[in-house]
Amino acid sequence: MNHNDILLDVRGLRTAFHTEAGAWPAVDGVDLVVRRGEILGLVGESGSGKSVTGFSLLGLIDPPGEVMAGEIRFRGQELRGLDEEQMRQLRGNRIAMIFQDPLMTLNPVLRIEEQMLEAIQTHAAVPRNEALRRCVEALEMVGIPSPETRLRGYPHEFSGGMRQRVAIAIAMLNKPDLIICDEPTTALDVTIQGQILYRMQQICREHGTALIWITHDLGVVAELADRVAVMYAGRIVESGPVAQILDAPRHPYTRGLLESMPARARPGERLRQIEGMAPGLAVRPWGCAFRPRCPNAVTRCTEQAPSTTREGERDYRCYAPITPNPQPA
Amino acid sequence: MKDAAESPVIELRQVHKRFEQRPDLAQRLLALAGRAIDRRTVHAVNGVSLSLARGEVVGLVGESGCGKSTLGRIVAGLHPPTEGELHYQGRPAAGLRGADRLAYTLGVQMIFQDPQASLNPRQRVRQILGEPLKVHRLAPAADIPARVDAALSAVGLGTDYRDRFPHQISGGQRQRIGIARALMVSPGFLVCDEPVAALDVSIQAQVINLFMELRAQHGFTYLFISHDLGVVRHISDRVAIMYLGRIVEQASASEIFSRANHPYTQALMAEMPDPARRGRTFTPIRGEIPSPLAPPSGCTFHPRCPHAMPRCREQVPELKSVAAGHWSACHLNDTAA
Numbered sequence: 040m041n042h043n044d045i046l047l048d049v050r051g052l053r054t055a056f057h058t059e060a061g062a063w064p065a066v067d068g069v070d071l072v073v074r075r076g077e078i079l080g081l082v083g084e085s086g087s088g089k090s091v092t093g094f095s096l097l098g099l100i101d102p103p104g105e106v107m108a109g110e111i112r113f114r115g116q117e118l119r120g121l122d123e124e125q126m127r128q129l130r131g132n133r134i135a136m137i138f139q140d141p142l143m144t145l146n147p148v149l150r151i152e153e154q155m156l157e158a159i160q161t162h163a164a165v166p167r168n169e170a171l172r173r174c175v176e177a178l179e180m181v182g183i184p185s186p187e188t189r190l191r192g193y194p195h196e197f198s199g200g201m202r203q204r205v206a207i208a209i210a211m212l213n214k215p216d217l218i219i220c221d222e223p224t225t226a227l228d229v230t231i232q233g234q235i236l237y238r239m240q241q242i243c244r245e246h247g248t249a250l251i252w253i254t255h256d257l258g259v260v261a262e263l264a265d266r267v268a269v270m271y272a273g274r275i276v277e278s279g280p281v282a283q284i285l286d287a288p289r290h291p292y293t294r295g296l297l298e299s300m301p302a303r304a305r306p307g308e309r310l311r312q313i314e315g316m317a318p319g320l321a322v323r324p325w326g327c328a329f330r331p332r333c334p335n336a337v338t339r340c341t342e343q344a345p346s347t348t349r350e351g352e353r354d355y356r357c358y359a360p361i362t363p364n365p366q367p368a
Numbered sequence: 369m370k371d372a373a374e375s376p377v378i379e380l381r382q383v384h385k386r387f388e389q390r391p392d393l394a395q396r397l398l399a400l401a402g403r404a405i406d407r408r409t410v411h412a413v414n415g416v417s418l419s420l421a422r423g424e425v426v427g428l429v430g431e432s433g434c435g436k437s438t439l440g441r442i443v444a445g446l447h448p449p450t451e452g453e454l455h456y457q458g459r460p461a462a463g464l465r466g467a468d469r470l471a472y473t474l475g476v477q478m479i480f481q482d483p484q485a486s487l488n489p490r491q492r493v494r495q496i497l498g499e500p501l502k503v504h505r506l507a508p509a510a511d512i513p514a515r516v517d518a519a520l521s522a523v524g525l526g527t528d529y530r531d532r533f534p535h536q537i538s539g540g541q542r543q544r545i546g547i548a549r550a551l552m553v554s555p556g557f558l559v560c561d562e563p564v565a566a567l568d569v570s571i572q573a574q575v576i577n578l579f580m581e582l583r584a585q586h587g588f589t590y591l592f593i594s595h596d597l598g599v600v601r602h603i604s605d606r607v608a609i610m611y612l613g614r615i616v617e618q619a620s621a622s623e624i625f626s627r628a629n630h631p632y633t634q635a636l637m638a639e640m641p642d643p644a645r646r647g648r649t650f651t652p653i654r655g656e657i658p659s660p661l662a663p664p665s666g667c668t669f670h671p672r673c674p675h676a677m678p679r680c681r682e683q684v685p686e687l688k689s690v691a692a693g694h695w696s697a698c699h700l701n702d703t704a705a
Contacts, residue, residue: 084568085539198656228431229595230672233639233652240650255569258598258641262648282646299573301602302643306621309580310602312573316538 046216046249047073047096052109054088054095056320062107063320065091067273069109070347070354073217076247080260080281082296083270084317089253092270093219096251097136098126114216132162135210139222141202144209145194151205152190158212177208181238200231207238214246221253236263257296261285269293272318272328274344279353289353289360291335327357335359375458376419377557377589378443378476383452385413385438410660412438414613415452417687422556425583425590427604427621429597429636433660435613437561440593444478444559474504477550481562483542487534493520493545494530500552519548523578540571547578557589564599576603597640601625609633612660612668615687619694629696631673667699675700 049071055062066088073079083089095106098118111118113134118126130136138144146154155174159165165173171190178186181204194202203223210218220239224232240263242248252264260267261281268278269292277290288294297303298311315332318324324331330340337359345356387410391399399405412435420426430436441447442454445461454461456472464472480486487496497516501507507515517527523544534542543563550558560579564572576599582588594600600607601621608618609632617630628634635653655672658664664671670680677699685697 084570200656228657229597229639230431230635230653231656233650234654237650237652256641257569257643261643262641262645262650265647285643285646296569297643299570300643301573301576301598302640304602306602307580308602310573310577312577313570316540316571317568 044074045072046075046077046114047071047251048110048112049096050110050112052092052095052111053107054091054100055105055107057103057105060321062105064107064273065104065320066095069270069273069275071251071268071275071278073249073251075216076243076249077266078243078250078252078264080264080267081251081253081270082255082257082260082267084255086272086317086319087270088273089270090221093136093221093251093253096219097130097134098123099136128162131158131210131215132213133215134217134219135213135215136219136221137203137206137210137223139225141199141206142194144206145202147194149193150190151192151194151197155190155209155212158209162213173212174208177212178205180211180242181205181208182234183208200227200234203227203235204238207235207242211242211246211248215248217249217251219251219253222255223252224259225254225256232259239263257285257300258302269296272323274328274356275354276329276357277353277355279351283351283353287361287363289350289355289363290357291333291359291361292329294361295332333359335361376455377422377457378591379419379455379458380439380443380449381417381453381455383413383416383439383442383449383454384411385435385442385447386411386450408661411613411663412660413442413449416610416613416615418608418615418618420557420589420591422589423583423587424606425592425604427600427607428591428593428610429595429600429607430610431595431657433612433657434610435660436593436610439610440478440559440561440591443591444476445473446478470504474553475555476557476559477553477555478559478561479543479546479550479563481565483539483546483566484534486546487542487549489534491533492530493532493534493537496534496545497549497552500549504553506553515552519551522551522582523548524574540567540575543567543575544578547575547582551582555588556586557591559591559593561593562595563592565594565596572599579603597625597636609636612658612663614668614697615695616669616698617694617696618687619691619696623691623694627691627694629690629694629701630669630698631675631700632669633696635672667697677703 049069052066052069053064054066055064069092081089094100096111100106156170159170159173174190175186183189183204224235243250254260264281267281267284268275271292277284277293284293288297295313299313304310313332318328326342326344327340330336339358345358347354347356389408391405395405416439428436442449461472494516497519498512501512501515516530520527520529525544564575567575592603604621607621607624608615611632617633628637653672666682667680667685670676679699685699687695687697688701690696690701
């Protein structure tokens, strides 16, 4: 592994939400590495802290939330010490974000044109004509037909899939090094999701943009990502190359997620379900948070959260991991 | 009734459902002045025939706006069809009166996607579950608590849920409450409208297992509406694919997943995310889902279809048999022969 390739290096990230009863850690010691041009799938169920992780990286956590600890090194620069103005220069320029609901990102009373121009002109003094040309280019890149006319439109005149394309076009305007995508296709229909995935993949290949793809859908991650990180209750419990993790998971939670997918079972067969449900922030169990639902749990799991075990390119946090090379599913 | 047992539980015959926009005040005033009212009509369901035999699970698949939820609501008796007939156990549902009518409305129950929106936030679980018994006088008041507890345990919840409000229950458990409510009136047929779409993967598996257990215990018939082909393949005996108000393909689950005939079905299958597939190069079908307000002429799929011919633009393809029990509405099947 070439260390110059590392784009984003996160160590021990902790983000907590303050309540009257104390600070609840939504993200509890997350380590992440993203290399240039790489697609990292960040997988987890609701409440696992995957979105909060994404927001924390961009400095978008508002009170009562607070990034309590950790290092976020982006292109060798520590982001946590930057002031608001420096973060503004970075956001939308070197790091962009795409959200699940593009209506939330787009201003309903401004033409697409104004919103795109703003994204360019905030970061560089570009003449209007030149900037408009880049807007048209970006819309073409995401596959919006007749971009010159569409630039004059308002967000409500676009369908859901088209709006998400506009959001991607805006994210791509300044050719960022990294785009954080928070469930960008979850609200879309299957055939439209396919179109968006196709565009994102093309963009990454052509421009070398790295992606953090936050999702609950292991199917999409398997097809799209190079590496995957599985989150549970604020921690990354397993991470590594997609093929290794999905073919031979070491953490019981990863295996549980995989086995509960209907795609892996014979039709009509009872699905292997994970018992119970993910714990809320306030009631996370001591030790390993997955322990109450885990079939492999041992006494040690109740005492202390397992630290990270490294095994080749894979990391996992478990005292009783699944032994490799079981029967192929 | 002897023949009731042999006829399908639900049979739709050439059912149409149109929604019309009501003219607003300005339009009505203009109409008084002699101007024709331009009525915008959504043809949500366009000539659908479908029958479900007792104990069968039929998966109804389609993307947003294809009319699958409207069709489900027609089956559950929540929308009357604009045209065509709905038969319940061999008799037209529109003609049912009195006790027969009640047998139909109780016998066909609906489970909704969003249990948050379909449970009254101001009622406790015991009130939510007890209400159908009270309204229809199906049980004496003294028996209701026991019936509520039985329904809770049937869906795998403890009796401690009895006194909770919906907001005190997590998403997956709330969906179980939605299922328990449907079970209260001892139905035989469940219309499930995207019942697991809003749930997390691990919870989704639990609820799918629950559906299969209930079917094994009670012999329920399901119309299982979903956009998720993985879930549908898992649970269905038969699958119908809908596009813009029409069923474009229908076959047994194993047949349709191994030999999809319609180009739309093939495209859906190709886009189905698959955890076994790695580093895929995406090659999506083009185009948007057209607005149901202005559907394309001929075969409504032709603007997106990679095999479209001139004929597809003009003529609506009929559902035709392409193999035993396998029906598809595509002009390609005529030319290939």
